Amino acid sequence: MxxxxxxxxxxxxxxxxxxxxxxxxxxxxxxxxxxxxxxxxxxxxxxxxxxxxxxxxxxxxxxxxxxxxxxxxxxxxxxxxxxxxxxxxxxxxxxxxxxxxxxxxxxxxxxxxxxxxxxxxxxxxxxxxxxxxxxxxxxxxxxxxxxxxxxxxxxxxxxxxxxxxxxxxxxxxxxxxxxxxxxxxxxxxxxxxxxLDREMNGGRPPLKADQFYAYGERVARIHRATGTSAQQTVGDVLHALGGDQVHVVRVRRGGENHTVDASFVLAEGDELAITGPRETVLKAGDVVGPEVVEPAAAAAIGETLDIVVTRKQVQGQRLADLMRAHGPNVYPRSLTRMGHSLGVKDDLVLKRGDVLRVSGLAADVGALAKAIGTEARGSAxxxxxxxxxxxxxxxxxxxxxxxxxxxxxxxxxxxxxxxxxxxxxxxxxxxxxxxxxxxxxxxxxxxxxxxxxxxxxxxxxxxxxxxxxxxxxxxxxxxxxxxxxxxxxxxxxxxxxxxxxxxxxxxxxxxxxxxxxxxxxxxxxxxxxxxxxxxxxxxxxxxxxxxxxxxxxxxxxx
Incomplete structure (x- = not known):
């Protein structure tokens, strides 16, 4: 003892x-x-x-x-x-x-x-x-x-x-x-x-973290302006496509990329990078012209990023409204609060400190991060x-x-x-x-x-x-x-x-x-x-x- x-x-x-x-x-x-x-x-x-x-x-x-x-x-x-x-x-x-x-x-x-x-x-x-x-x-x-x-x-x-x-x-x-x-x-x-999930998600089935709607997903295509579309403005093209969530991200003319607005007038041979819901973008072949495969586009870099919500002006907004206003070309993957994943629902209301995971082109993802908060690039x-x-x-x-x-x-x-x-x-x-x-x-x-x-x-x-x-x-x-x-x-x-x-x-x-x-x-x-x-x-x-x-x-x- x-x-x-x-x-x-x-x-x-x-x-x-x-x-x-x-x-x-x-x-x-x-x-x-x-x-x-x-x-x-x-x-x-x-x-x-x-x-x-x-x-x-x-x-x-x-x-x-x-x-x-x-x-x-x-x-x-x-x-x-x-x-x-x-x-x-x-x-x-x-x-x-x-x-x-x-x-x-x-x-x-x-x-x-x-x-x-x-x-x-x-x-x-x-x-x-x-x-x-x-x-x-x-x-x-x-x-x-x-x-x-x-x-x-x-x-x-x-x-x-x-x-x-x-x-x-x-x-x-x-x-x-x-x-x-x-x-x-x-x-x-x-x-x-x-x-409740369906009510918060516009009637669609709810998404778990990192899931997405495979056939409702936004897509990106490049089409060459020909015929009558070559004399129209970008706004005319968007109106003809008939979707309020479709966007012309840029126009390539003479080897140079241009960031455009609705008043930009298209010319024969312009190549338009169009993003939006799949069913809307598929109409671009009839409205704009044939789809093309652009080598530069094939090398476009996508990114998945976690963003910490800090901007006061976006706190209290619905996720769907936020993405429509600040990230129309970006896909939300998950929203995490205090370590708990809440999935992705349209009616989720953003709070300070929420971590929103999104995917998209690097430039679009970066722009969204600046608009709503700060990039949470992982550090151990x-x-x-x-x-x-x-x-x-x-x-x-x-x-x-x-x-x-x-x-x-x-x-x-x-x-x-x-x-x-x-x-x-x-x-x-x-x-x-x-x-x-x-x-x-x-x-x-x-x-x-x-x-x-x-x-x-x-x-x-x-x-x-x-x-x-x-x-x-x-x-x-x-x-x-x-x-x-x-x-x-x-x-x-x-x-x-x-x-x-x-x-x-x-x-x-x-x-x-x-x-x-x-x-x-x-x-x-x-x-x-x-x-x-x-x-x-x-x-x-x-x-x-x-x-x-x-x-x-x-x-x-x-």
């Missing part, structure tokens, strides 16, 4: 990484169709490994929390600071209602069952499925005027209550939005999603100057003392870094060439930071875990069921009967309002459509911030 204790004390960091590795394996265990989740797995494993009582510097926990909170803030920043149109306001309002109802339920259950501040904070984090709430609560508990042993016990209870309630938190929301709510609305989820590099500076400022903000009556409150490292992540995420959406932080890097940092932080919390709580479970295990589990279910029911009633949110969008919004990504993944799988994502991203961003802050509120008020 002495040998084991000696090894533990000589390399405690190895037990931290062991807890993370085994925690991820445990997190993959499924209860039905639902995984336990990596954060729950890490806490459960750490509660076992922690019986060996390794001593790890608290600085490691602070660094892990800072990485996690900054990365989450960076991810949701563009949506959080964005979009105040009518549909967005209703989704924001719904997420606020769900979050406030959740806070009220936590405080009520804490009062009814006599839960301490730490247990109540863990209840909020687990039942409302927001892991970052633990960080805010743990920081705040450390600022209270309590004995160090009492603070340590409250922090331990936070981790235990989170582990008890998180699994049902995910399961409850997933079951409600995928099964119960559709039955209450008497809708077939797949059918309602398909109908993270701007560590901005990232580390943001975290440093966030930590400093978290330690600023805010006088409230006779007490002084600090936001804590977690919330300070969350705010700086929100800020730099917004900066990145406005100026995509600044504050580079690729999505893959964000995910790694967020995953590792959360895993390391929750494992550290679990390791610290382990010695007192069994006693705490015996005292409060069943009451906390019951409280978790109430705290998970009540906000969903209230949100459903308000969203359905007061705000009258479209049913499929409402389901996505309810999943986002408690930040349950597995629930929206299950929705899209059940719906066979990305339509539920239309309601998910903005409530997710709003609730990620609000419910995190509830960690401070519960730690102070419970």
């Amino acid at each position: 002495d040998t084991i204790e000696g090894l533990v004390q000589s390399m405690p960091e190895a037990l931290l990484f062991l807890s993370i590795a085994l925690g991820y394996l445990v997190g993959r265990i499924k209860l039905g169709r639902i995984e336990l989740g990596s954060s729950t797995g890490c806490i459960l494993v750490a509660l076992v490994v922690g019986q060996l009582r390794p001593e790890i510097s608290p600085v490691v926990q602070t660094i892990a929390l800072a990485l996690f909170m900054y990365s989450i803030g960076f991810k949701v920043g563009p949506q959080f600071f964005g979009h105040l149109d009518r549909h967005s306001l209703s989704q924001i309002a719904l997420s606020v209602i769900v979050a406030v109802t959740g806070l009220g339920a936590v405080l009520a259950m804490a009062a009814i069952l006599g839960l301490d501040k730490g247990t109540a904070a863990g209840l909020a984090a687990g039942a409302l499925t927001q892991s970052s709430t633990i960080g805010a609560a743990v920081d705040t508990l450390g600022t209270l005027d309590l004995a160090p042993d009492r603070v340590s016990a409250l922090r331990d209870n936070t981790a235990i209550a989170y582990a008890v309630t998180y699994v049902f938190g995910v399961f409850g929301v997933l079951t409600f939005v995928r099964t119960i709510a559709p039955r209450l609305m008497k809708i077939d989820l797949a059918g309602a999603s398909a109908e 590099m993270t701007d560590l100057v901005v990232m580390t500076l943001g975290i440093a400022i966030g930590i400093a903000i978290g330690h600023v003392e805010i006088p409230i009556g006779a007490t002084k409150l600090t936001l804590g490292t977690g919330v300070g870094c969350l705010f700086m992540g929100l800020f730099f995420g917004w900066v990145r959406s406005v100026q995509p060439n600044l504050a580079q932080y690729p999505s893959a890097a964000q995910q790694v940092m967020a995953d590792f930071g959360l895993a390391a932080f929750t494992a550290m919390v679990g390791l610290a709580a382990a010695p007192n875990a069994l006693e705490a479970l015996r005292e409060n295990g069943l009451p906390v589990l019951f409280a978790g069921i109430v705290v998970t279910a009540l906000p969903q029911l209230v949100g459903f009633v308000v969203g359905r009967y007061v705000m009258k949110i479209q049913p499929v969008v409402l389901l996505g919004a309810l999943a986002g309002a408690e930040s349950v990504t597995p629930a929206v993944n299950a929705l899209t799988e059940e719906a066979k459509s990305t339509a539920p994502l239309l309601g998910f991203t903005l409530p997710y961003a709003t609730s990620s911030v609000l419910i995190t802050i509830w960690g401070i509120v519960v730690a102070l008020a419970a």
Whole structure:
């Protein structure tokens, strides 16, 4: 035994990484169709490994929390600071209602069952499925005027209550939005999603990412002006073709290319590069003259490009209107929001930070990028100057003392870094060439930071875990069921009967309002459509911030 204790004390960091590795394996265990989740797995494993009582510097926990909170803030920043149109306001309002109802339920259950501040904070984090709430609560508990042993016990209870309630938190929301709510609305989820897709796409079947309509696709052809067309203007030709989406991109005359407008008069032998819907361009042989194969045209370079939407004047526009006005010769391939692909639908409304993937001639694609935002030419590099500076400022903000009556409150490292992540995420959406932080890097940092932080919390709580479970295990589990279910029911009633949110969008919004990504993944799988994502991203961003802050509120008020 002495040998084991000696090894533990000589390399405690190895037990931290062991807890993370085994925690991820445990997190993959499924209860039905639902995984336990990596954060729950890490806490459960750490509660076992922690019986060996390794001593790890608290600085490691602070660094892990800072990485996690900054990365989450960076991810949701563009949506959080964005979009105040009518549909967005209703989704924001719904997420606020769900979050406030959740806070009220936590405080009520804490009062009814006599839960301490730490247990109540863990209840909020687990039942409302927001892991970052633990960080805010743990920081705040450390600022209270309590004995160090009492603070340590409250922090331990936070981790235990989170582990008890998180699994049902995910399961409850997933079951409600995928099964119960559709039955209450008497809708077939797949059918309602398909109908919404058709409505948003002008009656056509919806496109998934990188799909296109093979026979409705725009095409490009070159025709030589002969006969009567040689005396007409470009405008006359377009009118004769009869399509408002057909364009003469250029005219080649005497070996030179000319960019033309409707008043340009054609001459015998001019070669017109015409683009437009296939059925319209096929008429050009009769209207203009024979089709020709031009060597220069055969070498024309096409390009597929990701464009970040940043221009204020195009935010809030429908995708179809945007492409008609700014990219008539460019084909949209996909639109991605907060890492979720929404496919391609005519009625998709553009938001700041959306990534639009398009294809077309290089010049046309470049012109579209200038009109709506900035080219997002992929870079695997993270701007560590901005990232580390943001975290440093966030930590400093978290330690600023805010006088409230006779007490002084600090936001804590977690919330300070969350705010700086929100800020730099917004900066990145406005100026995509600044504050580079690729999505893959964000995910790694967020995953590792959360895993390391929750494992550290679990390791610290382990010695007192069994006693705490015996005292409060069943009451906390019951409280978790109430705290998970009540906000969903209230949100459903308000969203359905007061705000009258479209049913499929409402389901996505309810999943986002408690930040349950597995629930929206299950929705899209059940719906066979990305339509539920239309309601998910903005409530997710709003609730990620609000419910995190509830960690401070519960730690102070419970």
